[in-house]
Amino acid sequence: MNRAMIVAIDGPAGSGKSTVAFELARRLGFVHLDTGAMYRALTWLAARDGVDVEDGAALARLARENPVSFSAEGRVEIAGEDVSSNIRAGEIDRLVPAVARHPEVREVMRERQRSLGSVGDTVIEGRDIGSVVAPNAEVKIFLVADEDERVRRRSADRPETSADSLAAELRRRDQRDAANTQPANDAVLLDTTDLTVDQVVVCIAELVEARR
Ligand code: DC
Numbered sequence: 001m002n003r004a005m006i007v008a009i010d011g012p013a014g015s016g017k018s019t020v021a022f023e024l025a026r027r028l029g030f031v032h033l034d035t036g037a038m039y040r041a042l043t044w045l046a047a048r049d050g051v052d053v054e055d056g057a058a059l060a061r062l063a064r065e066n067p068v069s070f071s072a073e074g075r076v077e078i079a080g081e082d083v084s085s086n087i088r089a090g091e092i093d094r095l096v097p098a099v100a101r102h103p104e105v106r107e108v109m110r111e112r113q114r115s116l117g118s119v120g121d122t123v124i125e126g127r128d129i130g131s132v133v134a135p136n137a138e139v140k141i142f143l144v145a146d147e148d149e150r151v152r153r154r155s156a157d158r159p160e161t162s163a164d165s166l167a168a169e170l171r172r173r174d175q176r177d178a179a180n181t182q183p184a185n186d187a188v189l190l191d192t193t194d195l196t197v198d199q200v201v202v203c204i205a206e207l208v209e210a211r212r
Contacts, residue, residue, distance in 0.1 A: 005030075005121045007208055008130035010183060011143030013173050014150030016192040020143065020200050021125035028121070029204060034076075035113050035126035035133070038068040039100045040087035041078040042109070046099060053095055059148030061109040070116070093169075097176035106180075127177065130184030138211045140187040141204055147171075149193045 010019045025032035066079045076084045129141035154166045
């Protein structure tokens with residue numbers, strides 16, 4: 001039997017990663033693994049338990065003792081709680097880059113990501129999947145999009161926030177995530193600015209078929 005196939009999809013916030021990874025996994029019948037959700041879940045737990053986001057050793061311990069899991073329906077769970085909605089709060093957006101930047105936290109999370117990604121064919125989305133988590137992935141994609149388009153996509157999710165605030169927030173996040181974003185040298189760079197979700201998914205699905 002062939003070993004499990006991995007499709008790595010990396011890219012910044014608003015590049016279309018989550019939508020594309022979800023839809024691609026659905027069409028291919030692959031598992032979808034959202035590694036950003038894992039860092040978000042740990043951040044939620046740290047906030048609940050009063051663990052300092054500057055304390056890498058304490059956060060790594062918290063991560064080791066509370067492995068993130070996903071239900072069959074894709075719900076995100078940590079420490080026995082379903083945090084799928086809570087991890088999308090603005091407060092988590094602000095805190096998560098600080099949690100994700102600790103090397104000892106990343107080590108624990110990457111180990112868990114590799115284990116979750118080894119169960120079967122998987123689409124893994126994140127920032128460092130093709131370069132560090134799964135350097136042997138059969139297909140590696142790095143998604144990008146123009147800033148204006150990324151802001152437009154965010155506006156659709158958050159109609160109550162002005163475009164100017166969303167643009168400022170996006171720039172702040174890009175800066176804070178830069179250190180954790182490591183495109184693989186051999187990733188296919190895909191600019192999604194003028195593409196529909198369907199076009200992006202079809203394009204990646206063709207690359208997957210070519211590798212099968
Ligand atoms: O993709 P997202 O916005 O849900 O990611 C949440 C945070 O986690 C963001 O600050 C980037 C970080 N992250 C990371 O450092 N490495 C990953 N593989 C995935 C996400």
